[in-house]
Amino acid sequence: MSTASTDTAMISTVSRARKPGLVSRYAADMAFMAFVALLMAFLYVPIWVLIIFSFNDSRTLTWPLSGFTLDWYGTLFSNQDLLAAIGNSFYVATSATILTLIVGIPAAMAINKFQFPGKALFRRLILLPITLPGIVTGISMLNMFRLFGFNLSLETVILGHATALLSVVVTQVYSRLQRLPRSLDEASADLGAKGWQTFLYVTLPNLKTAIIGAALLSFVLSFDEIPVTFFLTGRENTLPMYIYSTMRRGVTPEINAVGTLIVLASLVLIVISVIMSREANRSRQSL
Amino acid sequence: MASIIELNDIRKVYGGVIVGVDHVSMSVEDGEFVTLLGPSGCGKSTLLRMIGGFEQPTAGQIVLAGRDVTYEPPHKRDVNMVFQDYALFPHMTVGENISYGLRMMGLPRSETRSKAVEALDLVGLPEKIDQKPHELSGGQRQRIALARAIVRNPKVLLLDEPLSALDANLREQMQVELKHMHEKVGITFIMVTHDQTEALVMSDRVIVMEKGRVAQDGTPAELYDHPETPYVANFIGTTNFLPARVLSRDGGSVVVEAGGTRIIAEVGGALPEGEHIRIGIRPEKLHFAESGASGPGNTLEGRIEEQIYYGLGMRTVVRLAEGSTVLVDGLLPEAVARTTLPEIGSNVRLSIAPHNVRVFAAEN
Numbered sequence: 001m002s003t004a005s006t007d008t009a010m011i012s013t014v015s016r017a018r019k020p021g022l023v024s025r026y027a028a029d030m031a032f033m034a035f036v037a038l039l040m041a042f043l044y045v046p047i048w049v050l051i052i053f054s055f056n057d058s059r060t061l062t063w064p065l066s067g068f069t070l071d072w073y074g075t076l077f078s079n080q081d082l083l084a085a086i087g088n089s090f091y092v093a094t095s096a097t098i099l100t101l102i103v104g105i106p107a108a109m110a111i112n113k114f115q116f117p118g119k120a121l122f123r124r125l126i127l128l129p130i131t132l133p134g135i136v137t138g139i140s141m142l143n144m145f146r147l148f149g150f151n152l153s154l155e156t157v158i159l160g161h162a163t164a165l166l167s168v169v170v171t172q173v174y175s176r177l178q179r180l181p182r183s184l185d186e187a188s189a190d191l192g193a194k195g196w197q198t199f200l201y202v203t204l205p206n207l208k209t210a211i212i213g214a215a216l217l218s219f220v221l222s223f224d225e226i227p228v229t230f231f232l233t234g235r236e237n238t239l240p241m242y243i244y245s246t247m248r249r250g251v252t253p254e255i256n257a258v259g260t261l262i263v264l265a266s267l268v269l270i271v272i273s274v275i276m277s278r279e280a281n282r283s284r285q286s287l
Numbered sequence: 288m289a290s291i292i293e294l295n296d297i298r299k300v301y302g303g304v305i306v307g308v309d310h311v312s313m314s315v316e317d318g319e320f321v322t323l324l325g326p327s328g329c330g331k332s333t334l335l336r337m338i339g340g341f342e343q344p345t346a347g348q349i350v351l352a353g354r355d356v357t358y359e360p361p362h363k364r365d366v367n368m369v370f371q372d373y374a375l376f377p378h379m380t381v382g383e384n385i386s387y388g389l390r391m392m393g394l395p396r397s398e399t400r401s402k403a404v405e406a407l408d409l410v411g412l413p414e415k416i417d418q419k420p421h422e423l424s425g426g427q428r429q430r431i432a433l434a435r436a437i438v439r440n441p442k443v444l445l446l447d448e449p450l451s452a453l454d455a456n457l458r459e460q461m462q463v464e465l466k467h468m469h470e471k472v473g474i475t476f477i478m479v480t481h482d483q484t485e486a487l488v489m490s491d492r493v494i495v496m497e498k499g500r501v502a503q504d505g506t507p508a509e510l511y512d513h514p515e516t517p518y519v520a521n522f523i524g525t526t527n528f529l530p531a532r533v534l535s536r537d538g539g540s541v542v543v544e545a546g547g548t549r550i551i552a553e554v555g556g557a558l559p560e561g562e563h564i565r566i567g568i569r570p571e572k573l574h575f576a577e578s579g580a581s582g583p584g585n586t587l588e589g590r591i592e593e594q595i596y597y598g599l600g601m602r603t604v605v606r607l608a609e610g611s612t613v614l615v616d617g618l619l620p621e622a623v624a625r626t627t628l629p630e631i632g633s634n635v636r637l638s639i640a641p642h643n644v645r646v647f648a649a650e651n
């Protein structure tokens with residue numbers, strides 16, 4: 001009780017001492033807030049426009065709004081092409097994510113654990129696709145598939161995405177591995193665990209949040225990927241490709257409705273990843 | 288007692304050039320507390336890690352309880368390690384950490400839990416069983432790491448600088464606790480440290496290492512009173528070294544010329560006359576001689592140059608007539624005021640008993 005009152009006393013002395021600068025500081029704060037507000041507006045107004053027009057009962061995207069409707073969501077769910085595209089996108093994004101995790105996690109562990117000749121080169125090569133423009137990845141993989149006589153399909157798209165996303169998984173998992181003390185593995189072996197037991201009981205749980213984060217990111221990146229998909233897809237289309245093709249005839253309110261749903265799904269993913277990283281931070285304090 | 292672990296001519300070379308450990312042989316008896324002591328980079332950790340199975344020797348053999356384990360992986364060796372950073376699994380509770388090694392042995396969960404509780408009682412932290420490592424203090428984590436290692440009842444417990452992450456007070460307390468723990472559980476302890484006090488306080492036997500080799504191996508008292516090399520004499524405690532020349536020898540003692548005077552030292556072994564050597568004298572074995580009195584011991588003359596008060600006693604820097612300086616440590620007698628001690632600048636005579644003079648080869 002008494003400490004609390006001395007604390008407040010001290011705080012008031014401090015603020016009194018600073019009083020001359022208070023007005024100018026207030027102004028600076030206001031300016032900063034205004035700047036942040038502008039920035040937020042620039043980032044988010046388009047999204048709000050999209051969401052609002054998805055509920056507007058006019059086919060044309062013109063101001064003012066004419067009335068509220070859920071029709072566009074209705075037509076969306078009766079548009080077979082659109083539904084197929086959404087299904088394809090989920091299929092591609094899920095498969096590409098799983099594939100890239102299966103390859104990426106062991107790759108990251110190998111880079112972290114073993115010393116081998118050409119290791120630096122190997123690391124660069126794995127990280128390269130992230131710096132390559134999608135067009136280059138797309139064209140080169142197209143050439144490769146042609147060469148091997150593969151037919152283009154959603155599966156070739158999956159391979160393309162998995163290749164492009166490998167670097168995402170490897171970087172995330174590798175950076176977590178680097179922060180894990182090597183002594184954890186040794187302690188596990190010391191306590192009688194075989195290699196696979198150490199991986200299952202010690203390494204994997206400590207990588208969990210990094211893996212989930214990488215998976216979410218891979219999923220999202222694959223879900224709205226266009227350039228690689230453009231070169232590698234066969235007859236079926238993913239959602240972004242479908243949207244892109246219908247957009248040439250103008251933005252339709254259905255597209256706005258799809259966009260709104262995607263925003264909603266992204267929000268959910270963001271919340272999940274924030275919760276995950278918070279958990280990761282908490283357990284990392286112990287290291 | 289039988290030896291529980293034996294190292295035969297162990298050598299470890301990194302990348303073909305860096306010699307980590309060089310021709311080390313040693314044997315540890317069952318139930319012993321042995322400490323590997325040496326400065327940074329002398330190969331103590333490397334040696335310990337080879338016993339644990341985390342590194343493989345380039346040459347040599349490791350025998351654990353009569354079985355050659357030189358190339359066995361860690362999980363097949365009946366030794367456990369307390370890591371310098373404790374290496375507690377951050378995602379597991381204290382109880383799960385301690386049970387981990389038991390689960391790997393295939394014990395059922397009910398049993399691992401009760402054994403974990405026992406181990407926690409042993410280290411005095413029974414109430415922490417459901418907490419995560421990051422909720423514990425450094426000293427508590429240390430104890431959990433210890434509990435996790437001894438719960439498996441290994442043949443040998445390895446400790447790599449177990450106390451180095453603790454602050455000075457806690458470290459002293461844990462030294463005693465670890466020693467008691469060793470007595471209680473009866474497991475062989477092999478500890479690594481670069482702290483000579485820690486080594487002397489805790490161990491039955493200390494192995495002093497120098498550049499990958501064993502410099503000397505003995506009980507704390509042997510190492511302190513009879514260091515075989517200047518390196519050991521200097522690493523354990525402090526030693527005044529004086530260059531000397533052998534004048535004559537007579538049975539069990541030699542007469543040398545050092546510090547501008549003749550000094551008698553009791554030594555075994557051959558020392559040719561005229562040989563240049565070094566003598567070593569512990570600062571606390573030097574005494575201020577009563578003026579005028581000439582005892583049976585050796586006497587050195589000099590002038591007091593500096594006095595350093597450190598509470599328990601006084602360290603005096605004395606410049607000898609011939610130019611070199613020696614340190615003299617003395618406890619301050621209770622009733623003596625500091626003013627009755629010789630003052631800076633005054634001439635003093637120091638005495639040293641012949642059996643407290645060590646003889647070493649000359650510096651080259």
Ligand SMILES: Nc1ncnc2c1ncn2[C@@H]1O[C@H](COP(=O)(O)OP(=O)(O)OP(=O)(O)O)[C@@H](O)[C@H]1O
Pocket residue numbers: 301302305306307308325326327328329330331332333334481
């Ligand atoms: N993985 C390694 N690769 C190359 N050299 C190594 C490796 N590990 C240790 N060394 C070298 O071996 C020597 C002994 O190292 P070690 O870690 O055993 O020393 P230490 O006595 O434990 O020192 P410290 O007190 O600093 O821990 C050092 O010269 C070190 O540079």
Ligand SMILES: [Mg+2]
Pocket residue numbers: 331332333
């Ligand atoms: Mg070390």
